[in-house]
Protein backbone atom coordinates (compact mmCIF):
# COMPACT_ATOMS: atom_id res chain seq x y z
CA UNK A 1 0.00 0.00 0.00
CA UNK A 2 1.15 3.55 -0.67
CA UNK A 3 2.62 4.92 2.53
CA UNK A 4 1.83 8.55 1.82
CA UNK A 5 -0.29 10.03 4.55
CA UNK A 6 -1.15 13.58 3.50
CA UNK A 7 -4.12 13.36 5.85
CA UNK A 8 -1.96 13.07 8.95
CA UNK A 9 -2.40 15.82 11.55
CA UNK A 10 1.31 15.49 12.34
CA UNK A 11 2.51 18.74 10.80
CA UNK A 12 -0.52 20.76 11.94
CA UNK A 13 0.07 19.62 15.51
CA UNK A 14 3.85 19.72 15.59
CA UNK A 15 4.14 23.25 17.01
CA UNK A 16 1.58 22.55 19.65
CA UNK A 17 3.06 19.28 20.86
CA UNK A 18 6.58 20.68 20.63
CA UNK A 19 5.91 23.21 23.39
CA UNK A 20 6.93 22.72 27.03
CA UNK A 21 3.50 23.05 28.59
CA UNK A 22 -0.14 23.09 27.65
CA UNK A 23 -1.54 26.63 27.63
CA UNK A 24 -4.55 28.47 26.21
CA UNK A 25 -3.04 28.70 22.71
CA UNK A 26 -2.67 24.90 22.73
CA UNK A 27 -6.46 24.59 22.72
CA UNK A 28 -6.87 27.20 20.01
CA UNK A 29 -4.25 25.48 17.86
CA UNK A 30 -5.87 22.09 18.41
CA UNK A 31 -9.29 23.41 17.45
CA UNK A 32 -7.88 25.01 14.32
CA UNK A 33 -6.05 21.84 13.30
CA UNK A 34 -9.15 19.68 13.77
CA UNK A 35 -11.44 22.03 11.85
CA UNK A 36 -8.81 22.28 9.09
CA UNK A 37 -8.73 18.48 8.83
CA UNK A 38 -12.51 18.29 8.34
CA UNK A 39 -13.49 16.92 11.73
CA UNK A 40 -16.48 19.26 11.58
CA UNK A 41 -17.51 21.72 14.33
CA UNK A 42 -19.51 19.28 16.49
CA UNK A 43 -16.88 16.58 16.66
CA UNK A 44 -14.14 19.20 17.15
CA UNK A 45 -16.03 20.65 20.14
CA UNK A 46 -16.56 17.20 21.57
CA UNK A 47 -12.89 16.26 21.23
CA UNK A 48 -11.60 19.52 22.72
CA UNK A 49 -14.07 19.34 25.60
CA UNK A 50 -13.16 15.72 26.32
CA UNK A 51 -9.43 16.46 26.26
CA UNK A 52 -9.77 19.53 28.50
CA UNK A 53 -11.58 17.37 31.04
CA UNK A 54 -8.94 14.62 30.79
CA UNK A 55 -6.07 17.10 31.18
CA UNK A 56 -7.79 18.48 34.31
CA UNK A 57 -8.51 15.03 35.66
CA UNK A 58 -4.92 13.87 35.34
CA UNK A 59 -3.54 17.30 36.32
CA UNK A 60 -1.00 17.21 33.50
CA UNK A 61 0.62 20.10 31.69
CA UNK A 62 2.64 17.95 29.34
CA UNK A 63 1.68 18.22 25.64
CA UNK A 64 2.91 14.63 25.18
CA UNK A 65 0.09 13.42 27.44
CA UNK A 66 -2.36 15.48 25.42
CA UNK A 67 -1.10 13.86 22.22
CA UNK A 68 -1.58 10.39 23.67
CA UNK A 69 -5.07 11.30 24.91
CA UNK A 70 -6.01 12.62 21.48
CA UNK A 71 -4.80 9.42 19.82
CA UNK A 72 -6.68 7.26 22.32
CA UNK A 73 -9.90 9.24 21.99
CA UNK A 74 -9.79 9.07 18.19
CA UNK A 75 -9.19 5.33 18.33
CA UNK A 76 -12.03 4.88 20.83
CA UNK A 77 -14.41 6.93 18.70
CA UNK A 78 -13.50 5.00 15.56
CA UNK A 79 -13.87 1.69 17.39
CA UNK A 80 -17.53 2.32 18.19
CA UNK A 81 -18.26 0.90 14.74
CA UNK A 82 -17.52 -2.61 13.54
CA UNK A 83 -15.30 -2.47 10.44
CA UNK A 84 -15.44 -6.17 9.56
CA UNK A 85 -16.80 -7.25 6.20
CA UNK A 86 -19.54 -9.83 6.75
CA UNK A 87 -19.01 -12.26 3.91
CA UNK A 88 -19.82 -15.61 5.48
CA UNK A 89 -22.76 -16.57 3.22
CA UNK A 90 -22.10 -18.71 0.15
CA UNK A 91 -22.30 -17.04 -2.19
CA UNK A 92 -21.68 -13.78 -0.35
CA UNK A 93 -23.24 -11.03 -2.41
CA UNK A 94 -21.84 -7.49 -2.17
CA UNK A 95 -23.53 -4.58 -3.90
CA UNK A 96 -21.26 -1.61 -4.55
CA UNK A 97 -23.06 1.73 -4.77
CA UNK A 98 -22.13 5.40 -4.99
CA UNK A 99 -22.20 8.42 -7.24
CA UNK A 100 -20.11 8.53 -10.42
CA UNK A 101 -16.41 9.18 -10.26
CA UNK A 102 -15.89 8.31 -6.59
CA UNK A 103 -13.83 5.23 -7.46
CA UNK A 104 -16.48 2.55 -7.56
CA UNK A 105 -15.05 0.55 -10.45
CA UNK A 106 -11.52 0.77 -9.08
CA UNK A 107 -12.75 -0.35 -5.66
CA UNK A 108 -14.51 -3.35 -7.19
CA UNK A 109 -11.29 -4.37 -8.93
CA UNK A 110 -9.28 -3.94 -5.75
CA UNK A 111 -11.83 -5.79 -3.63
CA UNK A 112 -11.91 -8.66 -6.13
CA UNK A 113 -8.11 -8.85 -5.98
CA UNK A 114 -8.16 -8.71 -2.17
CA UNK A 115 -10.63 -11.61 -2.03
CA UNK A 116 -8.73 -13.58 -4.68
CA UNK A 117 -5.52 -13.17 -2.70
CA UNK A 118 -7.33 -14.75 0.23
CA UNK A 119 -8.12 -17.73 -1.96
CA UNK A 120 -11.75 -16.88 -2.70
CA UNK A 121 -13.37 -17.34 -6.08
CA UNK A 122 -15.03 -14.16 -7.30
CA UNK A 123 -17.53 -13.18 -9.97
CA UNK A 124 -18.36 -9.56 -10.77
CA UNK A 125 -21.73 -8.54 -12.21
CA UNK A 126 -21.40 -5.61 -14.61
CA UNK A 127 -24.83 -4.22 -13.76
CA UNK A 128 -24.02 -0.58 -14.50
CA UNK A 129 -25.61 -0.96 -17.90
CA UNK A 130 -26.49 2.74 -18.00
CA UNK A 131 -22.95 3.64 -19.14
CA UNK A 132 -21.54 1.46 -21.92
CA UNK A 133 -17.93 2.16 -20.87
CA UNK A 134 -18.64 0.99 -17.33
CA UNK A 135 -19.01 -2.63 -18.49
CA UNK A 136 -15.64 -2.47 -20.25
CA UNK A 137 -13.92 -0.86 -17.29
CA UNK A 138 -15.21 -3.32 -14.77
CA UNK A 139 -14.33 -6.24 -17.09
CA UNK A 140 -10.76 -4.96 -17.38
CA UNK A 141 -10.47 -4.79 -13.58
CA UNK A 142 -11.97 -8.27 -13.27
CA UNK A 143 -9.29 -9.57 -15.65
CA UNK A 144 -6.51 -7.97 -13.60
CA UNK A 145 -7.93 -9.34 -10.37
CA UNK A 146 -8.39 -12.88 -11.70
CA UNK A 147 -12.17 -12.69 -11.24
CA UNK A 148 -14.92 -13.81 -13.59
CA UNK A 149 -17.38 -11.31 -14.97
CA UNK A 150 -21.00 -11.51 -16.08
CA UNK A 151 -21.75 -8.89 -18.71
CA UNK A 152 -25.09 -7.73 -20.10
CA UNK A 153 -26.17 -9.80 -23.09
CA UNK A 154 -27.28 -6.66 -24.89
CA UNK A 155 -26.59 -2.96 -24.34
CA UNK A 156 -28.90 -1.33 -21.83
CA UNK A 157 -30.10 -4.66 -20.42
CA UNK A 158 -32.04 -4.37 -17.16
CA UNK A 159 -29.38 -4.14 -14.42
CA UNK A 160 -31.48 -6.36 -12.16
CA UNK A 161 -31.37 -9.16 -14.73
CA UNK A 162 -27.56 -8.88 -14.99
CA UNK A 163 -27.35 -9.06 -11.19
CA UNK A 164 -29.67 -12.07 -11.18
CA UNK A 165 -27.62 -13.88 -13.83
CA UNK A 166 -24.44 -13.18 -11.86
CA UNK A 167 -25.77 -14.73 -8.66
CA UNK A 168 -27.25 -17.59 -10.67
CA UNK A 169 -23.82 -18.26 -12.21
CA UNK A 170 -22.20 -18.16 -8.76
CA UNK A 171 -24.65 -20.71 -7.37
CA UNK A 172 -24.32 -22.94 -10.42
CA UNK A 173 -20.52 -22.86 -10.46
CA UNK A 174 -19.94 -22.75 -6.71
CA UNK A 175 -18.31 -19.29 -6.78
CA UNK A 176 -17.92 -17.92 -3.28
CA UNK A 177 -18.04 -14.15 -3.75
CA UNK A 178 -20.33 -12.03 -5.92
CA UNK A 179 -19.64 -8.33 -6.39
CA UNK A 180 -22.28 -6.31 -8.23
CA UNK A 181 -21.38 -2.99 -9.86
CA UNK A 182 -24.31 -0.58 -9.97
CA UNK A 183 -25.04 2.70 -11.74
CA UNK A 184 -24.07 5.96 -10.04
CA UNK A 185 -26.28 8.21 -12.04
CA UNK A 186 -29.64 7.96 -13.76
CA UNK A 187 -31.98 10.68 -14.94
CA UNK A 188 -33.41 11.04 -11.43
CA UNK A 189 -32.43 10.03 -7.93
CA UNK A 190 -35.81 8.35 -7.52
CA UNK A 191 -35.14 6.32 -10.67
CA UNK A 192 -31.72 5.31 -9.38
CA UNK A 193 -33.07 4.22 -5.99
CA UNK A 194 -35.89 2.27 -7.66
CA UNK A 195 -33.31 0.53 -9.83
CA UNK A 196 -31.16 -0.36 -6.81
CA UNK A 197 -34.24 -1.60 -4.96
CA UNK A 198 -35.08 -3.83 -7.88
CA UNK A 199 -31.52 -5.19 -8.12
CA UNK A 200 -31.71 -6.07 -4.47
CA UNK A 201 -35.14 -7.71 -4.61
CA UNK A 202 -34.18 -9.78 -7.61
CA UNK A 203 -30.87 -10.90 -6.08
CA UNK A 204 -32.67 -11.86 -2.87
CA UNK A 205 -34.78 -14.36 -4.76
CA UNK A 206 -31.57 -16.38 -5.03
CA UNK A 207 -29.32 -15.35 -2.12
CA UNK A 208 -29.20 -12.84 0.72
CA UNK A 209 -27.28 -9.62 0.17
CA UNK A 210 -24.33 -9.75 2.58
CA UNK A 211 -22.98 -6.24 2.17
CA UNK A 212 -24.03 -2.99 0.50
CA UNK A 213 -20.89 -0.85 0.31
CA UNK A 214 -21.21 2.86 -0.32
CA UNK A 215 -18.10 4.35 -1.91
CA UNK A 216 -17.17 7.90 -0.85
CA UNK A 217 -14.34 10.05 -2.19
CA UNK A 218 -12.30 11.54 0.67
CA UNK A 219 -11.23 14.50 -1.43
CA UNK A 220 -14.81 15.76 -1.68
CA UNK A 221 -15.27 15.69 2.10
CA UNK A 222 -18.66 16.62 3.48
CA UNK A 223 -19.96 17.53 0.03
CA UNK A 224 -19.54 13.96 -1.06
CA UNK A 225 -21.60 12.76 1.89
CA UNK A 226 -24.42 15.13 0.91
CA UNK A 227 -24.30 13.84 -2.66
CA UNK A 228 -24.61 10.30 -1.36
CA UNK A 229 -27.52 11.09 0.97
CA UNK A 230 -30.06 9.23 -1.18
CA UNK A 231 -27.98 6.04 -0.96
CA UNK A 232 -27.64 6.42 2.80
CA UNK A 233 -31.39 6.89 3.15
CA UNK A 234 -32.63 4.28 0.70
CA UNK A 235 -30.00 1.74 -0.35
CA UNK A 236 -29.65 -0.29 2.87
CA UNK A 237 -25.95 0.54 3.11
CA UNK A 238 -24.01 -1.73 5.50
CA UNK A 239 -20.59 -0.12 5.24
CA UNK A 240 -18.50 2.64 3.72
CA UNK A 241 -15.45 2.54 1.48
CA UNK A 242 -13.38 5.71 1.63
CA UNK A 243 -11.34 6.20 -1.55
CA UNK A 244 -8.59 8.62 -2.59
CA UNK A 245 -7.36 9.10 0.96
CA UNK A 246 -3.88 9.30 -0.56
CA UNK A 247 -4.87 12.60 -2.17
CA UNK A 248 -6.72 14.08 0.76
CA UNK A 249 -5.48 16.38 3.49
CA UNK A 250 -8.62 15.78 5.47
CA UNK A 251 -8.13 12.82 7.78
CA UNK A 252 -10.87 14.04 10.11
CA UNK A 253 -13.36 13.23 7.38
CA UNK A 254 -12.95 9.58 8.29
CA UNK A 255 -14.20 10.11 11.86
CA UNK A 256 -16.75 12.65 10.87
CA UNK A 257 -18.28 10.45 8.19
CA UNK A 258 -18.90 7.57 10.58
CA UNK A 259 -20.44 9.89 13.16
CA UNK A 260 -22.56 11.65 10.58
CA UNK A 261 -23.88 8.57 8.80
CA UNK A 262 -23.83 6.07 11.68
CA UNK A 263 -22.21 3.62 9.23
CA UNK A 264 -18.92 1.78 9.73
CA UNK A 265 -15.96 2.29 7.43
CA UNK A 266 -14.99 -1.13 6.13
CA UNK A 267 -12.36 -0.41 3.49
CA UNK A 268 -9.90 2.34 2.66
CA UNK A 269 -8.51 3.10 -0.80
CA UNK A 270 -5.17 4.86 -0.94
CA UNK A 271 -4.03 4.79 -4.53
CA UNK A 272 -4.95 3.82 -8.07
CA UNK A 273 -3.20 0.44 -8.01
CA UNK A 274 -4.95 -2.88 -7.57
CA UNK A 275 -3.30 -3.49 -4.18
CA UNK A 276 -4.11 -0.06 -2.75
CA UNK A 277 -7.08 -1.20 -0.70
CA UNK A 278 -6.97 -2.19 2.95
CA UNK A 279 -9.34 -3.05 5.72
CA UNK A 280 -9.95 -0.32 8.25
CA UNK A 281 -8.11 -0.64 11.55
CA UNK A 282 -8.94 2.11 14.07
CA UNK A 283 -5.67 1.65 15.98
CA UNK A 284 -3.48 2.00 12.90
CA UNK A 285 -5.54 4.86 11.54
CA UNK A 286 -5.44 6.81 14.83
CA UNK A 287 -1.65 6.38 15.05
CA UNK A 288 -1.11 7.66 11.54
CA UNK A 289 -3.59 10.49 11.96
CA UNK A 290 -2.12 11.91 15.15
CA UNK A 291 1.47 11.06 14.14
Ligand SMILES: Nc1nc2c(ncn2[C@@H]2O[C@H](COP(=O)(O)OP(=O)(O)OP(=O)(O)O)[C@@H](O)[C@H]2O)c(=O)[nH]1
Nearest residue numbers: 100101102103104105106184243244269270271272
Ligand atom coordinates in the same frame (compact mmCIF):
# COMPACT_ATOMS: atom_id res chain seq x y z
N1 LIG B 1 -5.46 8.51 -5.97
C1 LIG B 1 -6.48 7.65 -5.99
N2 LIG B 1 -7.26 7.58 -7.08
C2 LIG B 1 -8.29 6.72 -7.09
C3 LIG B 1 -8.58 5.89 -5.97
N3 LIG B 1 -9.68 5.17 -6.29
C4 LIG B 1 -10.03 5.52 -7.55
N4 LIG B 1 -9.20 6.46 -8.05
C5 LIG B 1 -9.24 7.15 -9.35
O1 LIG B 1 -10.47 7.84 -9.46
C6 LIG B 1 -10.92 7.88 -10.81
C7 LIG B 1 -12.36 7.39 -10.88
O2 LIG B 1 -12.37 6.01 -10.51
P1 LIG B 1 -13.48 4.98 -11.05
O3 LIG B 1 -13.23 3.71 -10.35
O4 LIG B 1 -13.54 4.98 -12.52
O5 LIG B 1 -14.75 5.69 -10.45
P2 LIG B 1 -16.28 5.27 -10.65
O6 LIG B 1 -16.96 5.69 -9.41
O7 LIG B 1 -16.42 3.87 -11.04
O8 LIG B 1 -16.66 6.22 -11.80
P3 LIG B 1 -17.67 5.92 -13.01
O9 LIG B 1 -17.15 4.69 -13.67
O10 LIG B 1 -17.56 7.16 -13.83
O11 LIG B 1 -18.97 5.74 -12.35
C8 LIG B 1 -9.93 7.01 -11.59
O12 LIG B 1 -9.01 7.86 -12.22
C9 LIG B 1 -9.23 6.19 -10.50
O13 LIG B 1 -7.91 5.82 -10.85
C10 LIG B 1 -7.75 6.00 -4.79
O14 LIG B 1 -7.94 5.36 -3.75
N5 LIG B 1 -6.71 6.89 -4.88
